[in-house]
Amino acid sequence: MGFARNQWYVAAYGEEVGDGLLARTICGEPVVLYRTSAGAAVALADRCVHRRFPLSASHREGDRIVCGYHGFTYDPDGSCVAVPGQTRIPRTARVPAYPVVEQDSLVWLWIGDAGSADPAAIPRAPWLDSPGYTTVRGMEPLAARYELLVDNLLDLSHETYLHAGYIGTPEVAQTPITTEVDEDAAVVHVRRRMKDVECPPFYAESTGITGRIDRWQDIEYHPPCLYLLHSRIAPTGVEPGPDGDDSGACHAEIVYAITPETETTTHDFWMVARDFALDDADVSRFLAESNRTVVLQDVTALNLLERVIAAEPPGYQELSINIDTGGLAARRLLRRMTETG
Numbered sequence: 001m002g003f004a005r006n007q008w009y010v011a012a013y014g015e016e017v018g019d020g021l022l023a024r025t026i027c028g029e030p031v032v033l034y035r036t037s038a039g040a041a042v043a044l045a046d047r048c049v050h051r052r053f054p055l056s057a058s059h060r061e062g063d064r065i066v067c068g069y070h071g072f073t074y075d076p077d078g079s080c081v082a083v084p085g086q087t088r089i090p091r092t093a094r095v096p097a098y099p100v101v102e103q104d105s106l107v108w109l110w111i112g113d114a115g116s117a118d119p120a121a122i123p124r125a126p127w128l129d130s131p132g133y134t135t136v137r138g139m140e141p142l143a144a145r146y147e148l149l150v151d152n153l154l155d156l157s158h159e160t161y162l163h164a165g166y167i168g169t170p171e172v173a174q175t176p177i178t179t180e181v182d183e184d185a186a187v188v189h190v191r192r193r194m195k196d197v198e199c200p201p202f203y204a205e206s207t208g209i210t211g212r213i214d215r216w217q218d219i220e221y222h223p224p225c226l227y228l229l230h231s232r233i234a235p236t237g238v239e240p241g242p243d244g245d246d247s248g249a250c251h252a253e254i255v256y257a258i259t260p261e262t263e264t265t266t267h268d269f270w271m272v273a274r275d276f277a278l279d280d281a282d283v284s285r286f287l288a289e290s291n292r293t294v295v296l297q298d299v300t301a302l303n304l305l306e307r308v309i310a311a312e313p314p315g316y317q318e319l320s321i322n323i324d325t326g327g328l329a330a331r332r333l334l335r336r337m338t339e340t341g
């Protein structure tokens with residue numbers, strides 16, 4: 001399908017961007033990220049204008065990057081301020097600088113036409129750096145196109161089969177979903193509300209809830225990049241109060257940033273923010289390990305799918321059923337975004 005270029009993408013976690021030069025390819029574009037002495041995250045094209053040497057393989061001099069090949073020197077705005085052997089700097093000596101916004105502990109990057117980058121359009125994930133939550137997170141490289149990860153996350157019925165023993169129980173696949181699309185805001189909502197069901201080990205061990213639970217999975221996908229799963233776990237019968245108070249339940253905000261690396265590879269950023277056991281290091285360790293295991297189960301499956309797709313003749317028709325309504329809506333919005341740039 002190609003990339004929706006005029007969109008914001010998560011390029012990195014805030015803590016990944018520091019004094020060093022971080023190389024990351026976003027939507028096919030090699031980018032170098034670093035942080036200035038004043039604390040601002042900077043993203044430049046990772047290719048020296050002179051002979052293409054990667055700036056990420058070069059070094060910093062203060063807030064500037066000095067190309068490791070012949071010394072072209074760049075300011076954080078991408079302009080070249082020194083070249084070797086002459087005082088005149090060619091007018092075209094500049095590397096593209098990408099608009100960057102750091103918000104909710106994420107470094108968002110705009111890969112398209114810089115003039116149309118609107119920071120207010122970046123979707124929010126406030127739990128990630130809010131004091132009432134504790135977050136664990138990681139990033140796994142995926143050797144599959146980002147569309148396969150979108151499909152995967154919009155249809156959680158696969159938990160029953162791919163993630164049995166972690167987050168999957170038979171009831172996930174058995175419970176029907178409702179799908180709603182907000183066309184104007186371009187958001188896909190998929191809800192699955194399970195009543196009086198088994199508590200999977202992922203939540204039993206982390207929340208300490210023993211016995212049956214009511215389990216909600218409310219997905220909110222902001223294409224292309226941000227996926228939110230509002231997960232609510234409560235002992236069966238514990239309902240939110242009429243005033244909206246839901247302190248009898250445990251909440252996990254599962255966040256994914258789906259950032260295309262190339263046409264067939266993806267940065268799979270995963271985060272789990274919770275409002276329970278906030279200071280419990282064992283729970284953090286358990287959730288980090290379990291969620292990474294779950295993500296790697298998906299990675300293995302999607303890498304396999306990518307190989308199947310690469311080998312198949314053109315024109316293969318998939319079969320879709322009710323569980324796919326969220327994924328199909330997401331594809332439609334992504335197609336619209338890709339076509340309009």
Ligand code: FES
Pocket residue numbers: 048049050051052053067068069070071072
């Ligand atoms: S390639 Fe960068 S200075 Fe020559």
Ligand SMILES: [Fe+2]
Pocket residue numbers: 152158159162163294298
């Ligand atoms: Fe999964």
